[in-house]
Amino acid sequence: MTSLQRIIGMPVVGNGKTLGFVERGVLSKSGKRLQGLVIRRGLGSARWVPRRAISMIGSACVLVCGEATHLPKEPEVRLTRVFLTSGESAGMVTDALIHGETFQVTALEVSDGPLYRLLGRKAYATAYRLRPEESADGGDTLAFEIITSGLHSWVGLPENQRKGEEG
Numbered sequence: 001m002t003s004l005q006r007i008i009g010m011p012v013v014g015n016g017k018t019l020g021f022v023e024r025g026v027l028s029k030s031g032k033r034l035q036g037l038v039i040r041r042g043l044g045s046a047r048w049v050p051r052r053a054i055s056m057i058g059s060a061c062v063l064v065c066g067e068a069t070h071l072p073k074e075p076e077v078r079l080t081r082v083f084l085t086s087g088e089s090a091g092m093v094t095d096a097l098i099h100g101e102t103f104q105v106t107a108l109e110v111s112d113g114p115l116y117r118l119l120g121r122k123a124y125a126t127a128y129r130l131r132p133e134e135s136a137d138g139g140d141t142l143a144f145e146i147i148t149s150g151l152h153s154w155v156g157l158p159e160n161q162r163k164g165e166e167g
Contacts, residue, residue, distance in 0.1 A: 090110055
């Protein structure tokens with residue numbers, strides 16, 4: 001188990017050589033799975049590693065089979081605000097927990113902001129659905145709000161979701 005924030009800067013290794021370093025992870029349009037990774041090596045242009053080419057996300061590097069390609073033309077998914085089914089605002093999506101072998105999103109990290117996150121004030125949404133953000137302008141990203149019936153603390157997450165990740 002790892003998080004999208006944790007893999008930023010991690011080396012991407014394929015065919016025995018470093019292809020670049022993770023710049024960001026991109027989620028699928030459903031928000032439930034890793035779509036691929038944007039990587040960069042030095043000052044060169046960003047490259048794309050699709051999910052099918054990722055063998056494993058480990059604790060020290062990302063293993064891939066094949067070469068990185070050009071960035072896809074389709075817009076990226078961005079998860080924004082989180083609301084409870086009661087309509088109450090629960091905060092912002094600050095991270096996503098990803099299973100290192102299946103690339104499934106097991107939980108979304110929710111916090112009121114960066115300072116609250118640093119102070120450890122965060123919760124996790126394990127069951128959620130996406131709703132297109134009303135103010136989304138299209139363009140290079142698809143923005144979605146999250147609707148969830150409830151949030152969990154770190155210790156409230158099932159043991160298999162906490163494994164390998166520090167709270």
